[in-house]
Amino acid sequence: MIWNQEFETLPREALESLQLKRLQATVNRVYATVPFYKKKFDEIGLKPVHIKTLKDMRLLPFTVKTDLRDNYPFGLFSVPMSSVVRVHASSGTTGKPIVVGYTRRDIDTWAELMARTLTAAGIHQGDIVHNAYGYGLFTGGLGAHYGAERIGASVVPISGGNTKRQILILKDFGPTAITCTPSYALHLADVAREMGIDPARDFKLRVGCFGAEAWSENMRAQIEKTFNIDAIDIFGLTEVIGPGVSSECLEAKNGLHVFEDHFIPEIIDPASGEPLPWGEKGELVFTSITKEAFPVIRYRTRDLTRLNAEQCVCGRTFVRMERITGRTDDMLIIRGVNVFPSQIESALLQIEGLEPHYQIIVDRKNNLDTIELQVEVNEKIFSDEVKKLEVIEKRVVHDIKEMFGVSCTCKLVEPKTIARSEGKAQRVIDKRKI
Amino acid sequence: MKAEQISVFLENKSGRLAEVMRVLGAAQVNIRALSIADTSDFGILRIIVNDKEKALAALKENNFTVSKTEVVAVEVPDTPGGLSKILDLLDAKKVNVEYMYAFIERHSENALIIFRFDENDRAIEVLQKAGITILSSQEVYNR
Known part of the structure; x- marks a missing residue:
């Protein structure tokens, strides 16, 4: 028609x-x-x-x-x-x-x-x-x-x-x-x-x-x-x-x-x-x-x-x-929202002590896009107390939600676990099978 | 007098704890007391060792995130009510325990308890006034 x-x-x-x-x-x-x-x-x-x-x-x-x-x-x-x-x-x-x-x-x-x-x-x-x-x-x-x-x-x-x-x-x-x-x-x-x-x-x-x-x-x-x-x-x-x-x-x-x-x-x-x-x-x-x-x-x-x-x-x-x-x-479209990895990076770097060693894992679970931010722990943010580290994770989740209106999860990882490459670091791993 | 603990960040995946132990073993570091706090995605290993500088250097060299933390090591009789007495003293003065772990001494009838308080100095003051024995790292190691 x-x-x-x-x-x-x-x-x-x-x-x-x-x-x-x-x-x-x-x-x-x-x-x-x-x-x-x-x-x-x-x-x-x-x-x-x-x-x-x-x-x-x-x-x-x-x-x-x-x-x-x-x-x-x-x-x-x-x-x-x-x-x-x-x-x-x-x-x-x-x-x-x-x-x-x-x-x-x-x-x-x-x-x-x-x-x-x-x-x-x-x-x-x-x-x-x-x-x-x-x-x-x-x-x-x-x-x-x-x-x-x-x-x-x-x-x-x-x-x-x-x-x-x-x-x-x-x-x-x-x-x-x-x-x-x-x-x-x-x-x-x-x-x-x-x-x-x-x-x-x-x-x-x-x-x-x-x-x-x-x-x-x-x-x-x-x-x-x-x-x-x-x-x-x-x-x-x-x-x-x-x-x-x-x-x-x-x-x-x-x-x-x-x-x-x-x-x-x-x-x-x-x-x-x-x-x-x-x-x-x-x-x-x-x-x-x-x-x-x-x-x-x-x-x-x-x-x-x-x-x-x-x-x-x-x-x-x-x-x-x-x-x-x-x-x-490198723009990502997460549940219809346009997200540039550079914007995620600037949100992360506003958190005291965080270094720009991070990776964005995008996946699709139950047909909804998910973002996991893996952030390397360093001595500046590390604490012997669990709750202090959890505060950092919650802060990341909160800031990303404020910025993009998209929920994410944050996972602290050990230093040097996110692959460094000679040129551009691979910031985004998109596991979605579209 | 405070004891020093080494805290190590661990991702919650298989082999990480083993790797720490391998590194410490290779550096001839002996562990006297140990505990792990775990969450769904990471853990914090807390240890008291015979040679903390050696332990720190070896762990850093192997890319672990580590920190030194002051803790309070307390010796209490290994009898019913031993820990209760200590906690009552602290509670009366509103000192809060962030975390703790305990083990039995090798050569005595005492238990050793490692405390991390919100205010370590005040806790020490309270405990010392009550005649509780507080140990240094070296003493912890030697008991």
């Missing part, structure tokens, strides 16, 4: 001419209204008029995550605050998350994109949507919510957490569709079984839209079997709009259609920054071409994938991106 027949099936030529028009408007807009972009353009002598064809995109400077942080909170907004009707923020660092804004029209665009996403998964009016993405600053909850309302489905805005209650609602309300992270779906199944409920038989679910973290075909097979549903991969990021950047279709379940009338995807060589032809694997870059409050120009996602231009059986003409297979940096 296709929500917006006209735009989602535009012939390539018409699509590209629309993209160029919208790109030029966006470039003009950011040059005129966002000092950050004007400065970056001026530094390389680029004027908006230089963007004459889509190929000229490569002239535009990249935008990276630190640019967004440096302009915290509202420095990259291209409209006055009086036109902003909503803000969202990415999970992550202590004081400085990435903050994005939406005008009324942006919210409307976003609802349209999520309506397309849910429709592509076969969800329609008459469906009951159990939306277990977190509501709040995170874009997942409200993004899916507005899309589901747009198509006329009945939304259960359950948000994240309180798993036992979710299971009762899944059983009693009989939702036919679910939206959440894939790992949470499997966690729901585990808890359901503990409660004597069979997710495949006792729920009425038919389909689920899963995203906000990396997952695999194996995990898809597991979710589909566990719930007896179709599991659809959806993709988005706060910096670009939130969920609704790309989505799989139920017909093919093979790559995520990028909504190219709103976002132009590029694949670049992460080392040189040179654009790569479609089909080659590289870093995914997005330019938004319809957003008003928070446009982004060539935003480097650090996600690795490739683009597939082949015509899809579903009829959409939009290019498909492969499932994200990795990242160009």
